[in-house]
Amino acid sequence: MKIDELYAILRRRGVLWPTAEIYGGTQGxxxxxxxxxxxxxxIEEAWRAWFVGLSEDYYWIDPAEIVPExxxxxxxxxENFTDPEVTCAKCQKSFRADTVLEAARPDGVDGxxxxxxxxxxxxxxxxxPNCGSTELSVPRPFNMMFAVSLGVGxxxxxxxxxxxxxxxxLAFARxxxxxxxxxxxxxxxxxRAYRNEIAPRQLLFRMRAFTQAELQIFFDPASFPVPLDSVxxxxxxxxxxxxxxxxxxxxxxxxxxxxxxxxxxxxxYAYHLAHTYRFYxxxxxxxxxxxxxxxxSNEERAFYxxxxxxxxxxxxxxxxxxxxxxxxxxxxxxxxxxxxGSGKDLSIAKPDGSGRLVPHVxxxxxxxxxxxxxxxxxxLATDGERTLWRLPSPLAPFTVGVFPLIRxxxxxxxxxxxxxxxxxxxxxxxxxxxxxxxxYARADEAGTPYCVxxxxxxxxxxxxxxxxxxxxxxxxxxxxxVRPEELVAVLRVAxxxxxxxxxxxxxxxxxxxx
RNA sequence: GCGGGUAUAGUGUAGUUUGGUUAUCACAUAGGCUUGCCAAGCCUAUAACUCGGGUUCAAAUCCCGGUGCCCGCACCA
Numbered sequence: 154m155k156i157d158e159l160y161a162i163l164r165r166r167g168v169l170w171p172t173a174e175i176y177g178g179t180q181g182x183x184x185x186x187x188x189x190x191x192x193x194x195x196i197e198e199a200w201r202a203w204f205v206g207l208s209e210d211y212y213w214i215d216p217a218e219i220v221p222e223x224x225x226x227x228x229x230x231x232e233n234f235t236d237p238e239v240t241c242a243k244c245q246k247s248f249r250a251d252t253v254l255e256a257a258r259p260d261g262v263d264g265x266x267x268x269x270x271x272x273x274x275x276x277x278x279x280x281x282p283n284c285g286s287t288e289l290s291v292p293r294p295f296n297m298m299f300a301v302s303l304g305v306g307x308x309x310x311x312x313x314x315x316x317x318x319x320x321x322x323l324a325f326a327r328x329x330x331x332x333x334x335x336x337x338x339x340x341x342x343x344x345r346a347y348r349n350e351i352a353p354r355q356l357l358f359r360m361r362a363f364t365q366a367e368l369q370i371f372f373d374p375a376s377f378p379v380p381l382d383s384v385x386x387x388x389x390x391x392x393x394x395x396x397x398x399x400x401x402x403x404x405x406x407x408x409x410x411x412x413x414x415x416x417x418x419x420x421x422y423a424y425h426l427a428h429t430y431r432f433y434x435x436x437x438x439x440x441x442x443x444x445x446x447x448x449x450s451n452e453e454r455a456f457y458x459x460x461x462x463x464x465x466x467x468x469x470x471x472x473x474x475x476x477x478x479x480x481x482x483x484x485x486x487x488x489x490x491x492x493x494g495s496g497k498d499l500s501i502a503k504p505d506g507s508g509r510l511v512p513h514v515x516x517x518x519x520x521x522x523x524x525x526x527x528x529x530x531x532x533l534a535t536d537g538e539r540t541l542w543r544l545p546s547p548l549a550p551f552t553v554g555v556f557p558l559i560r561x562x563x564x565x566x567x568x569x570x571x572x573x574x575x576x577x578x579x580x581x582x583x584x585x586x587x588x589x590x591x592x593y594a595r596a597d598e599a600g601t602p603y604c605v606x607x608x609x610x611x612x613x614x615x616x617x618x619x620x621x622x623x624x625x626x627x628x629x630x631x632x633x634x635v636r637p638e639e640l641v642a643v644l645r646v647a648x649x650x651x652x653x654x655x656x657x658x659x660x661x662x663x664x665x666x667x
Numbered sequence: 668g669c670g671g672g673u674a675u676a677g678u679g680u681a682g683u684u685u686g687g688u689u690a691u692c693a694c695a696u697a698g699g700c701u702u703g704c705c706a707a708g709c710c711u712a713u714a715a716c717u718c719g720g721g722u723u724c725a726a727a728u729c730c731c732g733g734u735g736c737c738c739g740c741a742c743c744a
Contacts (some may be wrong), residue, residue, distance in 0.1 A: 165677060165695080169728080177717070177734055230744070297744070315744080351668060351742055455744065503679070538707075559703060587698080590705040597705090606704060623704070630705070 179352025181361035191550035206652035211339030216320035227494025293666035313347035321369040371512035384427035457486035542600030
């Protein structure tokens with residue numbers, strides 16, 4: 154589906170819309186409506202159940218979104234992105250404008266505005282440090298962080314966090330105590346991060362306020378045991394950097410065992426990459442042919458990332474594969490920086506007493522906003538007859554639509570059934586408006602996996618089927634009559650979130666019936 | 668941020684070339700009728716010229732500017 158068409162459906166149904174829409178909207182900011190907010194919450198909850206469920210050593214925390222300036226100074230966000238930047242038109246690399254100018258004109262470049270630097274770059278015939286071209290862009294200020302002020306007046310300078318990962322690094326020292334001083338230690342954060350994008354585009358893919366779900370795993374690189382056997386035979390669609398830079402971008406199905414034995418990936422990395430892939434397949438329900446694991450080369454990665462695979466999903470609305478998440482091996486960069494910045498020793502004693510160690514970090518990062526769009530792109534379709542959103546049932550905003558067949562006669566019973574189901578913890582959408590066909594159509598469009606209809610038989614005290622309802626399945630439109638107990642059981646199963654077994658073992662032998 | 672395109676009810680549109688009635692139609696939404704299980708039908712209602720300025724007796728229509736969106740380039744630590 155094209156992006157406009159899809160966005161129109163999502164807006165009309167109240168999934169999402171531009172922030173401050175009545176003022177014409179604001180670039181890069183979006184609000185989620187009832188369906189969108191619920192769906193996003195379900196995605197986040199599914200992510201949490203899956204990844205925090207990977208190990209009892211992985212914890213979920215909820216830190217503040219504002220961090221003091223010292224934090225982003227230590228992380229490098231402040232230093233690297235406050236100064237004006239120029240881009241080389243020839244090799245398309247970007248540099249800090251003042252350093253480029255300094256190379257061409259060693260005397261005094263401090264305190265100049267971006268415009269003044271721009272003029273001097275031209276008059277000094279400054280050259281690109283990479284390729285030597287003089288075709289440099291006009292410098293532009295480039296700080297992607299939102300500054301805020303704490304307290305009265307100018308107060309203390311602070312920033313909206315540019316990534317949730319920083320919150321986990323800040324929490325490491327405390328969590329080291331809370332987690333009873335053991336590695337590996339996983340710290341998961343789900344929350345908003347803020348970047349002042351120069352040009353937000355593509356809706357949920359380039360936002361100024363967006364949600365990240367990230368698991369930072371702190372570990373000893375000499376010892377990070379994982380149950381690799383549980384995923385060893387799983388084939389992953391990988392695009393390695395080597396072949397890719399040589400011109401071959403085809404994803405190659407490679408087993409996890411192969412990635413370790415021949416592919417050069419550490420076991421802990423391959424294991425978590427495998428479970429990341431499983432999450433997209435099994436929880437989000439993305440078809441295999443739409444997913445690829447795209448390895449970033451040395452040049453493409455941030456310098457502190459040692460290994461990086463992006464998880465990309467092919468989206469028709471955005472014209473190709475788009476990154477939804479990634480797995481980064483960040484080494485000891487983060488704790489080293491914050492150790493230096495805070496003056497706190499973030500190293501720990503090695504268990505074998507052989508000295509101290511700054512824990513390494515494996516980062517599993519995921520964008521719930523992007524995932525929500527991906528679910529709409531991949532699973533929402535119009536077939537001429539109806540619009541159908543094939544959301545996996547645990548993610549659907551509503552698990553069941555409850556309808557009266559004839560409004561005047563059956564609404565009362567439908568209401569009481571709906572309230573019974575809500576008390577059972579089921580997510581219910583009671584719809585009494587319009588005709589029965591329209592209600593089914595609305596439910597299909599919202600991705601509601603089941604609908605039940607209250608009819609004459611249901612409300613007839615004399616009927617042996619009193620209290621039963623017709624249960625209709627979204628994808629097949631198939632119907633059958635069920636009793637209330639069975640209905641609750643079916644709906645409970647449907648909305649139960651998936652989580653991976655911490656360690657997969659062979660199923661115990663079960664004697665065949667008879 | 669640069670260049671190009673574009674903007675009419677919730678959605679999709681007619682009307683703009685050549686200024687001139689109460690701004691067209693469909694779907695959607697809400698209510699009514701219909702004893703009725705997949706957007707049926709009939710009746711009724713709600714609902715729009717992106718914003719600001721200008722030209723003109725008169726502007727959805729012409730001119731200028733702003734904003735949003737789309738495409739390309741750049742950016743995406």
